Structures are given as structure tokens and as C-alpha cells.
Amino acid sequence: MESSSEVLGPFTEIVRLSWTILADNIPTDLRWDRLLITLFLALALYVLSRGRGAKDADGRGHQSDGLLEFLLPRDIYAHISARVDVWLWVLERCLRPFWAVTLFATVGPATEQFMIAAMEGLFGATPVLQSNFGWMLLYSLVLLLCYDFVFFWIHYAMHKVPALWAIHKVHHSAEVLTPLTRYREHVIAGPIWAAGSAFSFG
Incomplete structure (x- = not known):
């Protein structure tokens, strides 16, 4: 038994x-x-x-x-726009592992290698620095600034470039607002944002 x-x-x-x-x-x-x-x-x-x-x-x-x-309110949560929010969120969460892993495994390392080669080309080879709190803090601040800079330009381009606006306008097309409306994105928008993240982290 x-x-x-x-x-x-x-x-x-x-x-x-x-x-x-x-x-x-x-x-x-x-x-x-x-x-x-x-x-x-x-x-x-x-x-x-x-x-x-x-x-x-x-x-x-x-x-x-x-x-x-x-x-x-039933007329808000049963509204077609709220149902679209849910389905777009579910679809994006199902697809995210595929494109996120691919982009972070390719774009991030490629950017990192490019930056290392560019820095060595500009400044020559330098000794490896020992990790300490000051360097980690500086690296984190630079990373945050790069991340914010890249996201600003991606978002700006999404509002100014017609092809990108066609993708991004889904985010602005909600007729009612629910907590999931924040995640209302075209399925192609996720890889664009992830590519920006991978690029800035690289």
C-alpha cells in the first residue's frame, strides 16, 4: 500500500x-x-x-x-476592451519565455562584447578591477541611466515612427481601464522592449 x-x-x-x-x-x-x-x-x-x-x-x-x-462594476469588467486586456496579457505571458530568453542570450552578450571591444579600442587593455561597493554602485547607476535612456528613446520612437506607432497604439486604445490595462501591448511590443533591456544591460 x-x-x-x-x-x-x-x-x-x-x-x-x-x-x-x-x-x-x-x-x-x-x-x-x-x-x-x-x-x-x-x-x-x-x-x-x-x-x-x-x-x-x-x-x-x-x-x-x-x-x-x-x-x-460589471459594465467595466465585462466590456470587450477589458476582455482584450486579459487576452493580450495572457498571450504575452505565454510568448515571453521564448523571445525573452532568445533576446537576452543574443543581444545582451553581443552588446557586451561590442562595448568591451570599443572600450579596449579607445583606452587599450586595462587590468581587471576588483569588485567593491563603489564600483558596483557606479556600475548600477550607469546601468540605470543607460536603461532609462534606451527606454525613453524606444517610447519616443513608438510615438513618432508610424510603423512603431501602429504597434504601440494598441496600448493607448483601451476604452475602459482595469488593473490589466497597464499591460495592454501588441505581441510585437514585448520583444521590442526586451531587446532594449538586453541592449542596455549588455
Whole structure:
């Protein structure tokens, strides 16, 4: 007779693996502490406004029948735009491992090798520096500035270059706003942002 731990073992592993995959894909701003604070603020707003002021999908204010309707208005969350948000988010999360690994394994190292060769060409070979807090801090600040600089120019180009705007306008096309609207992106936008990340990290 098998023990209960042997019987539950494979199921437990499947649940653990599923949770690991799902947990890695939960947006970082949808953590329980932030959701709890948001719920507290929404409750305070509901009490102060007596349920008035929550707008429907047409932008008209209406009186909510209860807290649940105030927090999760059906005409917002059942709206086609909100459903598109969910499907785009799911599709992007499914495709992300394929393009992210590919880009970080190719663009990042290629950029790093190019930068090393360029620096050696400009300054000649230098001795390897010993890692310490000062160098790590300087490296982190330079990396952050490069990352921000690259993202600014990618976003700027997405608004100015017609071909890139055709991809980016999906992000601005939502008719209603939900927490997942922030992640509303064309499936090609993810690889563009990831290429920028890999380039700046390289």
C-alpha cells in the first residue's frame, strides 16, 4: 500500500510547478499588500461618496447598489476592451519565455562584447578591477541611466515612427481601464522592449 505522501507527491509537484510558473507571471504591482491598501482606499472612497461617482463604461456616474458593484462594476469588467486586456496579457505571458530568453542570450552578450571591444579600442587593455561597493554602485547607476535612456528613446520612437506607432497604439486604445490595462501591448511590443533591456544591460 502506498503512503499518502507517495500518492500526493506527483500532485503536489504539479501544483508547486504550476504555482511557480503562475507566480513568476503575476504582475508585480498586483501583490497582496498593494491590493489590500487599494481595497482600503476604495472602501474609504465608497463610504465617503456613499457609492456615488463610480463611472460606467460610457463615462456616466451612477449610484452603486453595493460595495462589490462599486469595486468591480460589471459594465467595466465585462466590456470587450477589458476582455482584450486579459487576452493580450495572457498571450504575452505565454510568448515571453521564448523571445525573452532568445533576446537576452543574443543581444545582451553581443552588446557586451561590442562595448568591451570599443572600450579596449579607445583606452587599450586595462587590468581587471576588483569588485567593491563603489564600483558596483557606479556600475548600477550607469546601468540605470543607460536603461532609462534606451527606454525613453524606444517610447519616443513608438510615438513618432508610424510603423512603431501602429504597434504601440494598441496600448493607448483601451476604452475602459482595469488593473490589466497597464499591460495592454501588441505581441510585437514585448520583444521590442526586451531587446532594449538586453541592449542596455549588455
